[in-house]
Structure formats: structure tokens, C-alpha cells
Amino acid sequence: MATPIDPTSTAFLLAENRNMPMHVGGLQLFRMPDGAGKDYVREMVEGMRDVDEVAPLFLKHPHRSVRTAGQLVWKPDDQFDIEHHVRHSALPKPGRVRELLELCSRLHSTRLAWERPLWEATVIEGLRDGRVAMYTKTHHALVDGVSAMRLLASVLSTDPDQRGMPAPWGVLPERSKASRERDDAERRLEDVPIAALRSALGITAEAAGLPGALLRTLGKSVRNETSPLSLYAPRTMFNQKITGSRRFAAQDWPIERLRAIGKATGTTINDVVIAMCSGALRTYLLEQEALPEQSLVAMVPVGLKAKESHLASVEGGNAVGAVMVQMGTERPDPGDRLHAVHRSMVDGKRALSSMTPTQVLAMSALGQAPAILTPLLRMQGLVRPPYNVIISNVPGPRTTHYWNGARLLGVYPLSIPINGMALNITCSSYDGLMCFGLTGCRRTVPHLQRLLTHLDDELKDLEKAAGV
Template identity: 50%
Template sequence: MAIMPVTDSMFLLAEAREHPMHVGGLQLFELPDGAGPDYVSDLHRQLLETVDVRPLFRRRPRGPVGVLGQFAWTNDDQLDVEYHVRHSGLPRPGRIRELLELTSRLHGTLLDRHRPLWEFTIIEGLGDNRFATYSKIHHALLDGVSALRLLGSTLSEDPDDRGVRPPWSPPVRTDVFDRPGRRDADPPDPFAAVSAFVKEVAGLGSAAARVVNEAFREQSATLAFQAPKSMFNVPITGARRFAAQGWPLERIRAVGRASGTTVNDVMLAMCSGALRQYMIDLGRLPDRPLVAAVPMSLRTRTPAGETALGGNAIGLILCDLATTDPDPTARLRTIHESMLRGKAVYHGMSRLQVTALSAIPLVPLAIGTIPGLTTVTPPAFNVMISNVPGPRRPLYWNGARMQGVYPLSIPYEGQALNITVTSYAESLEFGLTGCRRTVPHLQRLLGLLEESLTDLEKALC
């Protein structure tokens, strides 16, 4: 039995039929040369034969389902691989539109808490000599950074490598007992660890005061619960709609070089311009600028140079999106300055302190299932926008080249839209996940993202 960290159990406690708490990914693959008509079905059968499963993918909540006692994990010793690994198809020749519709439906269903909290679907029938995979895993098990690193570690940069195993199966290792820095490492001092923990907790009060003082001192800094009420900050349903598209990273880097800003700043400015025009078209743009919650990874590397998988390690910056400003360059400048201030506020704090203070804006998400709460409380922020670094080079799955990877995330009660972005090779891949009922015409945002980037290019490049 393993005790859950509070950051993990929070995602289980907040889950309901209207609020699925899993993250996902859609991957597009090009069929390898010589692939026959049964390639995908044969691949599915091979996946079912992979019975060696990582411990992470055997975890399920311990105790009765649906009660307030699920604060520990237990291992499932009777894992049913056929339940978790599925095969689906589109009417040939399937278009991306049908693929996104199928993915939207799959992403809207809850994971079964009687079983380990993950599913994997391989999808055939796509046109242009392609197939796809959709995977989902509960946020209590993995955050987005861990999920993408796991994906990258299970694929190969070698197109001729035919030994790639699926994400839930551990790679075959021959150096387990000979890794540098492990054999002679001194055991951790438990008393020193407790002492350090007490000091960090004691410092939370001064750290919180510092955040508030810094925010009031800098007039443009953003505090939680200062965001305007918007069309996204409403009760949601469990049904999802998903839209995805990639943009060449060089276009975004060029805007960053011309403006002295980062790729992340330009990505946020693309979202700002798209959301501004989307809400203008619907007659729903607030008279105060939208505020984005931008997660930042607090995950560090182990002494052996690897990143531990599992759990959640996330801080949060609130960013002024300047959606009331019609000038795209002025919006980008405001976003850049807002992000710099947000990072500066956390400078010098420990991981525990950053995590604790970042949790303040997330409290309404954890208790958002209380009926009527979102209608009477101001939103801590308007939209979640995440940028998760992905693989830098093209990857292959037993010869099948991955053409794109698109993240699916979690709309929360009072947060009907989530934008998650990841990099892959020389592309920046956007995944937009929205409540099907409250975010109309989600696909339109993809065209507006292109318009927003074009406006920045015309103004700066």
C-alpha cells in the first residue's frame, strides 16, 4: 500500500461524472513501408500479449469506490490487459474531423476506479496512410510533463528499431545494479529531512505575505480572484469537444526574436488574440482582460540524471492576457512582463512553498462540485494554458513515424476551456479541450490562432 500525496488525492476527490479528472494524448502515426491491410489489428494483438506492466500502471485506489477514504494506492494483481488496451476504427477514408470527434467522446468518459486508472486505444481507418492512438490516464497518477516524458522514453529515434515497447511496459534493462551514483550513496538522514520540512512549512506565512506585497507593489501584477467573469467560468457537463493543430516552431521563434520575448510568451499571445476575437464574435468579451493560469513544472532530476515518473509537481503563474488591447504587439509586451513578474515572485522559494501558494487559486476547482458555487464566487482565473516540453526529434514506434502528438487536458467546474500545448520536433502542437455544451464552435479557435500569429508576424517580422 502506498500513501497518496495530497496533490494526487485532490484529483480523485474532485472527480464526478461532470468532471472527469484524466489527461490524455492523441498521437498520429504514418504506417511504415510494407504495412499490409491488417497492420493495425496485428499491432493490437501484439499489444495484448505484452503482460509485463510497470507498477505505475497497476495502481488503483484502495478502499471503497466513491467515498472519502481513497488516500492510498494498492496494486491490481489481476490486471485485465484486454480491458485497458482497445481497438477502434473510423469509416474509411477517415478524416481528421472524424478522428477528433471520436477522441472527444473517448475523453469524456470516466475511468473505472475498480481498475488501474488508464486506457489505450489504437485507431485505424485514417486516410493518407495513417493510424492514431489515444491514451488517457488519471491526473492522480501522472501530470502532463511526466506523461510526455514517458511517451518520449518509450518511442525510438531510430526508424529501424523494432524493439519499442508500449508505455505501460517497462523497458528491458541490463544496468539496473550498475548505475553510477547509486551503490555507494549515503542513505538519507530522516531527522534532517523532517527538520527541513518544518522550516519550509514555517516559511509559508512569510512567503504568502511576500506574494501579496509584491503583487500590490507592481500595479500590473495579477492576484488570484481578480479575473473578470467570462463565458468560460460557468458550470460544465461531462461531455467534451477536442480540437487540435500544429504550427511550425520557427514561425513562433521568429516572432520571439523580433520582440525579445520567449516562445512561451508568443504562444500565450497567440491564445490571447484568438480568445479575444472568438469572444468578440460571440459578443462575450469582458471589459477587463482575461487572466490565464500558466502551470510551471517543479520536477527536478534525480542524481542519476533521470526524471522520476508519477505524481504531480506543478506551480502556477497567473498571467494578464491583455485581451482588451487591440494591438497584438502591446498584448505580447504585457504578457511578457506579466510572466516575468510571476516568476520573480516565486524566486528563492522552495518547491513545497511554491506548490502551497500555487494551490490557492486551485481551491475553487477542488470544491467546485458544490452546487451553485461557481455562480456566486469570482473566478480565480479565466482559462488554463499549459506549455509542456515534448520530444525534440522525430520519434518512431516500431518503424511507424509519429507525425504529431496533441495533448488533451481537463476542463474544470467553472473553467470550461483548457488549452495545452506541447512541442514535437519542429512543431508546436495545440490541444484545445472544452465542455461540449458551454464552448460552442471550438474548432473556430484553431483558425483564430493562425490569424493571431499572422498579426504578430505582420507587426514584428
């Protein structure tokens, strides 16, 4: 039976074109259990295909016709073939991480067909160190990035001896209320850009006291201070039209290294993540002879605990918003960049803390509006971009997890570049690691993989500057 598609999901479907596939992805790396035979990967794939019952979420596809009056609806796929969705692939020799990332880049570049349910999973063998990878992609109309990651986590276990665990697309046992609430909170934080974009054209009278908040926000923006709205982001090579080809780069670093820098400098782990990106982008743009004189601006989703931020929320809990952070890319010293990022983040959170939750979202929406309107109206190059890059940091499991005995080693997110925003950096913490996933347009952001080297160099420079 067909069901209506909500306006947000419809927008993602209609916004999609050859140059902007609107799916999110994830790369998971596993180590096979001790004693695994040569047929382990084949059996792993067969176990994922031979599910007793596929969850309804993974059985529907978008459809419209005369009968639906041209409106998009979800329709069950009466020709569902799980072998189309669950695939088995192998890397060419020499089976390095480079070949793995090239394959994920190609897989992430292709659109999902509306005629089928909007998801795919590819189990990949052939890494010369014996690890097994799985690349998954899901249309954003079906599920957001964090929810997709949580679907994977829902079938993992902390017990290496547990077997008989289902595939993420199988019907899952009911989770505890605490687990659902934790997942919902993490989803809200990651979904800040989407929630803000959704509200950008429809801010209502619910934002009580909005004029005062707006005046304060505009005042800070005019003075080039950190706020949810940016008026000073420079034009960069990242802020132009993109192609449909993608390049994906991924790497992880021990969180303890980032925590040590933060402790020595009085900053946060998230500050260090942004500072790493700042130094890496500075070096990359210098190589391209394209570093602007002004600081790059990053859109960073943030969560504010009502108890700590004194938000006037009758419901308590968290308020979420977006802060436009000045990255300090014009500063040659890594320590100066870190402190500039920290000051900007503190400033931005303080600005949001003076607002109610509804005002937080409204202000974030105003900051996001140019990002969606500029490509929509084909005004790239005519107006300044609202920000230069998105940097998200999503907390994940802190302990080691397994799937039927295979140890999960890392989780690396793949995001959605759009016209005017050719680079997206998303991090996910897992088991003591900060896993970076960099997704960009292959033509607009050439040699994107060099950013991994620059991130590593910047982390070392920050350690040296902090004396750790």
C-alpha cells in the same frame, strides 16, 4: 496485496464525478513505415496486446471495503484482461481529422471504471491520408499528464529501423539516471497546478519569511500587477459549472515561426504561445458577444533556474511556481497584446525570483486555492474566478522518434476541465512543432474547434506585427 493510496491520488479519485472525469489523455499520430502491408495496424495492435509482462502500475485498481475500514487502497486486478484496455477502432468515412477529434472527444468524456486498472489505449485507423492514431487516457490518481507522455516516449527510438520495442504498459528496461532526472524536472513544471492545489490548504512553517512574501504578493495583487495571486480576473463564460461532455481540438505550428516572432520582438516562445491564445480567445469571445472589458487572466506554470533567478535554495536546481498572467485581451492590436503578455510574464517571474522555493510554492498555492474552493463550496458566480484559463507549455523531444518503424508525427495533450474552469490549453513541443491540445466542456464552450482557426489567424497577425 493491497497498498494504501496516497492523499493526493485519493483526492483525485474522490473529486471525480459524472461532470468531472479526472483522467488525462494524449493523442499521438504516426506514419506507417515504407512497405507496410494492409495488416500493419492489426499487427501493431496485437503487438501492444501481446506483452510478456505488464508493469505493476497498469495492473492495480482502487478498492475499499469493510476490510480496509472504508479507506481507499490499490488492489491488483486478479481478473485483468488486456483486451479491455488495448482497443482497436476505425474512423467512419471520409476519415478526416474532424472525425478523429470527434472520436477522441467521446472517448475523453467517459469515466474509467474503478473495478479495473485506470487506463485505456485505442489504436485508430481509417484516416484518409494513411496515418495511424493512438488515443490514451490514464486517471490522474495513477499518473500525471507529463509522466503519461514520458511513458510513451520511453518506448520510442530515434532509429527508424529498430524493431521489437515494447508497449508503454509493458515492463521497461531501466533508463539512464540522466533521462530520469530530465523527466522528473519536466514533470515538476507541468505539475505546478496540482502541487499548488495540494498545498493550498496546508501551508506550513516551512515557508520561512512567508509574511513578507505574502505582503509583497498581496500588494502587487491589489495594484492589479502580475503575481502568483490574482484579484482582478473577470467573470467569463468559461468560469461556470460544466457538464461531462468534452470537445477536443488539436493543431500544430512550426516552432521556428514562433521563435522568429520572439527574436524580432524581444520576447520568448512561451510569450508568443500565450499571445496566440490571447488573440484567439479575444476573437472567440467577441463572436460570442462575451468579451469582458478587463483582461483575461491565465494561470501559467513557470520554472525558475536558481542560478538565473538568485533563489535562496540550499539544494540549487529549479524552483517552480504559477504566475497569473494578464493576457491583454482588452487590446485590439496583436503587437500590443504580445508586449503586454511579455511584461506580465517578466513581472511575474521577477516576483517569484525574490522568494525561496518554498515561498514560491506557497504563493502559488494561495493563488490556486480559490480554483478548488469555489466549486467545492458551490460558489460559482458569487466570487470572481482566480483566473480564466490554464495555459501550459511542456517541452518534449526535439528530434524525430519512431515506434517499431512508425514515425511519430505529433503529440497532442488532452487535459481536465473542472467546474469553474471549462477550458484548458496545453501545448507540447515535438520535433520542431508546437502541438496545441484544447480540451473543453462541449456545452459551456460551444464550437471550441473555431479556436484553431483563430490561433492560426493570430499567429499570422503576430508575424505581420513583428515584420517577419
